[in-house]
Amino acid sequence: MSALLSIRDLSVRFASPGSTAMDAVLRHLSLDLDRGEIVALVGASGAGKSLLAHAILGLLPPGAVVCGEVRFEGQALGPDTLPTLRGRRIALLPQSVTHLDPLMPVGRQVALAARRAGAPDPGADGFRRFGLDPAVRRAHPHELSGGMARRVLALASLAGAPDLVVADEPTDHLDPDSAAVVLAALAEVARRGGAVLLVTHDLPAALPFAHRVALMRGSRIEAVEPAAGFLGAGEGIASAYGRKLWQALPQNGFLTDA
Ligand SMILES: Nc1ncnc2c1ncn2[C@@H]1O[C@H](COP(=O)(O)OP(=O)(O)OP(=O)(O)O)[C@@H](O)[C@H]1O
Numbered sequence: 001m002s003a004l005l006s007i008r009d010l011s012v013r014f015a016s017p018g019s020t021a022m023d024a025v026l027r028h029l030s031l032d033l034d035r036g037e038i039v040a041l042v043g044a045s046g047a048g049k050s051l052l053a054h055a056i057l058g059l060l061p062p063g064a065v066v067c068g069e070v071r072f073e074g075q076a077l078g079p080d081t082l083p084t085l086r087g088r089r090i091a092l093l094p095q096s097v098t099h100l101d102p103l104m105p106v107g108r109q110v111a112l113a114a115r116r117a118g119a120p121d122p123g124a125d126g127f128r129r130f131g132l133d134p135a136v137r138r139a140h141p142h143e144l145s146g147g148m149a150r151r152v153l154a155l156a157s158l159a160g161a162p163d164l165v166v167a168d169e170p171t172d173h174l175d176p177d178s179a180a181v182v183l184a185a186l187a188e189v190a191r192r193g194g195a196v197l198l199v200t201h202d203l204p205a206a207l208p209f210a211h212r213v214a215l216m217r218g219s220r221i222e223a224v225e226p227a228a229g230f231l232g233a234g235e236g237i238a239s240a241y242g243r244k245l246w247q248a249l250p251q252n253g254f255l256t257d258a
């Protein structure tokens with residue numbers, strides 16, 4: 001059976017300011033996501049994680065030059081196919097809460113996200129599931145804390161029961177309990193046969209949920225490792241880069257002196 005999402009030799013370039021040269025911000029990336037799978041995409045700030053997330057959804061800024069191919073259920077994703085899939089079968093949970101409409105009560109935004117996908121409005125129960133008081137539905141985004149807004153974004157992006165969720169730092173600025181709620185909701189997507197690309201700085205927090213870990217460095221995917229390899233001193237991690245990253249984590253720091 002073919003992968004739910006298949007990225008093949010994807011490169012993205014931008015014109016560099018004041019020159020005719022193009023800067024590659026993603027270089028020859030290939031990655032598959034199967035149904036039922038959560039793949040964590042981990043890498044330093046600026047590695048290109050958000051660009052990859054946006055490239056999958058066809059949401060790169062104008063001027064981006066894209067080569068390579070992204071397929072969903074074998075169908076090439078592009079201007080012909082993405083508008084009908086985005087927000088329905090494929091959802092982005094964006095890194096920035098500025099994606100919420102500042103002028104609309106958040107309950108209405110969640111209801112519209114659901115309706116767009118032909119799904120029922122999650123309503124008060126949806127807000128409760130994400131640890132939010134149902135009264136929050138009447139609030140506008142500026143009345144919410146950063147953590148509340150992130151949970152509303154998560155609720156809105158999952159409201160349409162998408163098959164594929166690209167979640168860009170979904171637990172940023174969340175307390176551990178709220179982060180666990182959001183990660184559990186993403187795990188549910190995979191459990192019912194979808195797939196999740198979980199972009200994160202926080203490898204340890206992602207590990208209990210992820211099946212594989214794609215390590216990004218300097219516009220490339222350096223290695224893809226089974227999540228189960230990230231334990232102990234990292235003997236189970238095949239790539240040198242993965243081992244180094246694992247051993248450099250504060251909680252594993254004692255191992256780097258060994
Ligand atoms: N519109 C753009 N034009 C030119 N370069 C861009 C553009 N958007 C992003 N970049 C560059 O692409 C690189 C990757 O950015 P990206 O936001 O994907 O990083 P990231 O891995 O998501 O980082 P973070 O962890 O901080 O969110 C950066 O060096 C950035 O400067």
Ligand code: NI
Nearest residue numbers: 049050051095
């Ligand atoms: Ni990012």
